[in-house]
Amino acid sequence: MIGRIVTALRSKLSTDVKTRHDHKSRCVLPVLPAITLLAMLGPVIAGLYGTILPAFGHLPAAGLTGPTLSPFYDLFDWAGLPRAVMLSVGVGVGATALALTIVALLTAGWSGTPAFRFLERLLSPLLSVPHAAAAFGLSFLITPSGWLSRAVSPAITGWDRPPDLLIVQDTWGLTMMAGLVIKEVPFLLLITLAALGQADTGRSAAVAQALGYGRLTGWLKTVFPRVYAQIRLPVYVVLAYSMSVVDVAVILGPNTPPSLSVYIVRLMSDPDLAMRLQGAAAALLQLALVIGALMAWRIGEAIVTVLGHRWIMSGTRGKIDPIVGGLALTAGIVCAFLVLAGIVVLGVWSFAGYWSFPDFLPDQLSGRNWMRFGPGTVEALGETALIAAVVTLAALALTVGCLEAEYRYGLRLSSRGIWLLYLPLLVPQTAFLPGLQTLMLNIGADVGRLPVMLAHLVFVLPYVFLSLADPFRAWDVRMGVIANALGARPDRVLWKVRLPMLLRPVLTAAAVGFSVSVGQYLATLLIGGGRVATLTTEAVALASGGDRRAIGVYGLMQTGAALILFALALIVPAIVWRNRKGLRYG
Amino acid sequence: MDRGLTLRDVTILKIGAPLLSLSRHIGPGEVLSVMGPSGVGKSTLLAFITGTLAQDFSATGTIILDGMDVTDAPAYQRRVGILFQDDLLFPHLSVGANLAFGLRAGGSKVDRQTRIDEALAEVGLDGFADRDPATLSGGQKARVALMRMLLSDPCGLLLDEPFSRLDTALRAQVRELVFARAKARALPVLMVTHDAEDAAAAGGDIVTLSPLH
Numbered sequence: 001m002i003g004r005i006v007t008a009l010r011s012k013l014s015t016d017v018k019t020r021h022d023h024k025s026r027c028v029l030p031v032l033p034a035i036t037l038l039a040m041l042g043p044v045i046a047g048l049y050g051t052i053l054p055a056f057g058h059l060p061a062a063g064l065t066g067p068t069l070s071p072f073y074d075l076f077d078w079a080g081l082p083r084a085v086m087l088s089v090g091v092g093v094g095a096t097a098l099a100l101t102i103v104a105l106l107t108a109g110w111s112g113t114p115a116f117r118f119l120e121r122l123l124s125p126l127l128s129v130p131h132a133a134a135a136f137g138l139s140f141l142i143t144p145s146g147w148l149s150r151a152v153s154p155a156i157t158g159w160d161r162p163p164d165l166l167i168v169q170d171t172w173g174l175t176m177m178a179g180l181v182i183k184e185v186p187f188l189l190l191i192t193l194a195a196l197g198q199a200d201t202g203r204s205a206a207v208a209q210a211l212g213y214g215r216l217t218g219w220l221k222t223v224f225p226r227v228y229a230q231i232r233l234p235v236y237v238v239l240a241y242s243m244s245v246v247d248v249a250v251i252l253g254p255n256t257p258p259s260l261s262v263y264i265v266r267l268m269s270d271p272d273l274a275m276r277l278q279g280a281a282a283a284l285l286q287l288a289l290v291i292g293a294l295m296a297w298r299i300g301e302a303i304v305t306v307l308g309h310r311w312i313m314s315g316t317r318g319k320i321d322p323i324v325g326g327l328a329l330t331a332g333i334v335c336a337f338l339v340l341a342g343i344v345v346l347g348v349w350s351f352a353g354y355w356s357f358p359d360f361l362p363d364q365l366s367g368r369n370w371m372r373f374g375p376g377t378v379e380a381l382g383e384t385a386l387i388a389a390v391v392t393l394a395a396l397a398l399t400v401g402c403l404e405a406e407y408r409y410g411l412r413l414s415s416r417g418i419w420l421l422y423l424p425l426l427v428p429q430t431a432f433l434p435g436l437q438t439l440m441l442n443i444g445a446d447v448g449r450l451p452v453m454l455a456h457l458v459f460v461l462p463y464v465f466l467s468l469a470d471p472f473r474a475w476d477v478r479m480g481v482i483a484n485a486l487g488a489r490p491d492r493v494l495w496k497v498r499l500p501m502l503l504r505p506v507l508t509a510a511a512v513g514f515s516v517s518v519g520q521y522l523a524t525l526l527i528g529g530g531r532v533a534t535l536t537t538e539a540v541a542l543a544s545g546g547d548r549r550a551i552g553v554y555g556l557m558q559t560g561a562a563l564i565l566f567a568l569a570l571i572v573p574a575i576v577w578r579n580r581k582g583l584r585y586g
Numbered sequence: 587m588d589r590g591l592t593l594r595d596v597t598i599l600k601i602g603a604p605l606l607s608l609s610r611h612i613g614p615g616e617v618l619s620v621m622g623p624s625g626v627g628k629s630t631l632l633a634f635i636t637g638t639l640a641q642d643f644s645a646t647g648t649i650i651l652d653g654m655d656v657t658d659a660p661a662y663q664r665r666v667g668i669l670f671q672d673d674l675l676f677p678h679l680s681v682g683a684n685l686a687f688g689l690r691a692g693g694s695k696v697d698r699q700t701r702i703d704e705a706l707a708e709v710g711l712d713g714f715a716d717r718d719p720a721t722l723s724g725g726q727k728a729r730v731a732l733m734r735m736l737l738s739d740p741c742g743l744l745l746d747e748p749f750s751r752l753d754t755a756l757r758a759q760v761r762e763l764v765f766a767r768a769k770a771r772a773l774p775v776l777m778v779t780h781d782a783e784d785a786a787a788a789g790g791d792i793v794t795l796s797p798l799h
Contacts, residue, residue, distance in 0.1 A: 478672070481636055481638045481661070482668065482735075485664070485738070486735070486738040487665070487690065490662070501676070579718050580678055581718055583677050
């Protein structure tokens, strides 16, 4: 033990000596990890603090002082509460379990096959479609007057007018759950693929098959436990997110009562400041629900482990593998189809003139909707792009700084510390963003663009970090040794060797960050105080009006804004490194 | 001034436990071959000399290069060249730009270009300056890596299993070239290798390390 401390001290001393000549970067670089953690966790902690006080009746800005429990009494007096809670829990847990099951069975049954590679290729576009756009697309597909119904009417159904069915915004939140599943399946699939790359999984599956196990059962029994250990945190993120999502709930979820998170946003947007007390109480309830659900999920994991162990000991080889595999593949394809066809139908609506049921296509297609809504979208696009660009650049700078500090000084997050990265994604947005807004109100800080950017950074940073960390660390450090030996200072190595070599992953991380920022709804709405209008806030605001042409235009613009950097991340390295075979991977 | 590379009472430690100890002087144009089982810390010894020791390792002792104590100097000021078993040419730079990266700063643009062209010619790669390194053969890459390192004007040369990725025919050829260039520039060479044939071909002293403890 003492030896270890001495060694640590000694290596720290030698690091200090080594960097003595490096004044400029020495000043900033070592503190970047701290700044990054502060940027990610500061608003979350401040927001939770800002939630707790008003939840107990303390809101000086409205002339209210606590402590009192009346906000909670008011909340529990609301007749819709049990249903709102059930929706939050049911939809969140249901969507997460369903998405995880589909991804696990799909990977188990099909990884390495052409069908799987086809789905893999769809991943990036599927991921970059914002939740709101995917939700609108889904609703345009499956409403009684939607595209799917038109496709089979009247030929098969005999409908010449839309049937009177409540599909979108159904009381049980099933459509909302579907809207979450189609977006979480690609996310979990991506995470699973990354985990597969790290474990030696191919040979385990091959050994299991040689022992007579079906492809799917063999994979589940040998590979899945290892993979799940690695994707556990992202799964928790999906659970927390699905339980507290607002934009998808506004578009696809029921109204009377709405889910708890939507109710929180309603209370927080009420002109009567006193309603914020109840909103804060509801936000704390939301936090408690997510914590409870995460604990229940952990217990579920333990149960599945016991059952899975029993299943492994039984030695069953998987007789129904083909059936289960077929179902999983179908589910995967349906998810991809619903997202992509949803974008297509948004596009058709954006160009649609008169379009009566049950015609499959509009009578005429014209640019008139775009002429009408175009100017509004351009303004919102400018705001969206400005915020996303600034936030993405800041996140990239902090991330590269952290990773470089880790490389130069060994300031590395321990495996425990990785939790901190996920923390802003695990605390439900509706639990801390309202508090952050109230806090700003109390200290008299102005709402507007800059606070919105800081709030976006909380969500963008973890994704940029998680996206860039692996490729950055995988860079062959001997390149750095060589460059140092050739007389290049650490800064020169970073700018002239490491970053150029990592151009593609850096751009991909930027694209991820940009699309996360573009898709932010609640942070923009609450922290912007309704005065910062992005494509996402404008699009979601259209949900209640039901103007499909306007939604088509805004939804398509939103998708385009999120997608464009992914396209650039593919094209730019291909052009810049067109004569560099060593960098043409993937 | 005492030219050459001197390691005085160097001990490498892994998490505080000594791995190896070495005390030697390598004169200009001499080669010292260091052999020993894997895990004994041969590559770590080289990392100590280049100033790029990894987290878990530490070291005591002194490194003197051409009379200068470089033990605590930052890696980029030590003037110690190193070659690995992989060529490690920067994949985003052309062959010429790789050499320019190595070439000490200073001199006019024309001068620099001339020195790069001469370096390429010295190893029979005339006109390769604009080539993508990924399109070169293994032997050609090894030669470019050697010249890149020599252009940085090092005072000593470290070789980390430098020939083990090359096939037998190339191996002797590249080995001969490296030792000849080092000798021509009167560089002290420290080579770490598994291969007895490499060590024999080096023609210098051979140290076989065995684990301490």
